Amino acid sequence: MEFKSLFSSKLMKLNHPSPSREKLFEEVAQDLVSKGYVKSSYQEALVQREQSFPTGLRTNYCNIAIPHTDAVHVKTPFIYLVQLQDELEFKNMGNSREELNVKLIFFLGITEPRNQTILLSTLMEHFQTEDFSKIIFEERDTKQLEKKLNTFLTGGN
Numbered sequence: 001m002e003f004k005s006l007f008s009s010k011l012m013k014l015n016h017p018s019p020s021r022e023k024l025f026e027e028v029a030q031d032l033v034s035k036g037y038v039k040s041s042y043q044e045a046l047v048q049r050e051q052s053f054p055t056g057l058r059t060n061y062c063n064i065a066i067p068h069t070d071a072v073h074v075k076t077p078f079i080y081l082v083q084l085q086d087e088l089e090f091k092n093m094g095n096s097r098e099e100l101n102v103k104l105i106f107f108l109g110i111t112e113p114r115n116q117t118i119l120l121s122t123l124m125e126h127f128q129t130e131d132f133s134k135i136i137f138e139e140r141d142t143k144q145l146e147k148k149l150n151t152f153l154t155g156g157n
Contacts, residue, residue, distance in 0.1 A: 006119075007149040009142035010035070011080040021088050022047070025067070028080055028107055037076045037109055038069075045069040046107075056090030056100040057124065061133035063100040065090040066120060068108035079123075080107035081149075083136060104136060126152060 011032075018024040029043030046069050055066045065088075087101035106123065110116045126132040132152055139145040 005150060006077060006079045006153065007081065007146050008078065009146040011037075011078055012142045012145060013082045014140065014142065014145075015085050016082050017085050018082075018088060021050075021090065024082065024088065024105070025050075028082065032078070032080065032107075032109070037074065037078050039073050039075060042069060042073040045073045050090075054091030054093050054096050056092045056098075056102055057094075057127070058092065058100060059124075059127040059133070061127070061130055062104060062137075063087075063090075063102045064104045064106065064127055065100075065102045066093075066106050066108060066123065068110070068116065068120075071111050071113045071116070074109040074111050076109070077111050078107075078109040080109070081105075081136070081145075082107070122153065 018027075025046050026043060029038065029046060032038040032042060033040055046067055049069055050067055055068070057064050057066060082105040084103050084105070087103050089099045090102045092098040092100050108116070108119060110119060135145070135148050135152065139148060
């Protein structure tokens with residue numbers, strides 16, 4: 001799968017306030033619909049999938065969440081990055097009884113179902129490295145962050 005342009009500065013929110021997970025899902029879904037990345041069914045599918053298959057993930061440097069839907073709701077592949085001011089609770093994908101406080105959320109949009117697992121495992125591998133986490137928390141310019149993350153994702157480091 002080609003990952004070189006999944007991150008876009010126009011799909012990044014840094015130091016973003018969010019009163020709840022539900023409001024954040026609604027805000028991101030509306031933004032993605034308005035920009036033509038997803039169908040209007042995306043938000044409901046996102047909420048339902050999160051309830052059935054939690055996406056919180058404990059990593060070495062910070063807890064993250066990787067919400068996503070089935071490919072049928074996505075028009076154009078993307079990764080939508082939200083770095084929150086305050087943490088939100090997500091259920092742990094490995095133990096749905098455990099709540100994780102999450103500061104970074106990566107909404108995935110994949111149009112080819114077979115590529116979803118590849119992208120998820122690639123992202124999870126990178127999240128275990130300090131360099132990847134530092135890039136996200138230290139870079140304040142979304143254009144530079146886009147460039148750095150796409151380079152990292154393609155193995156350019």
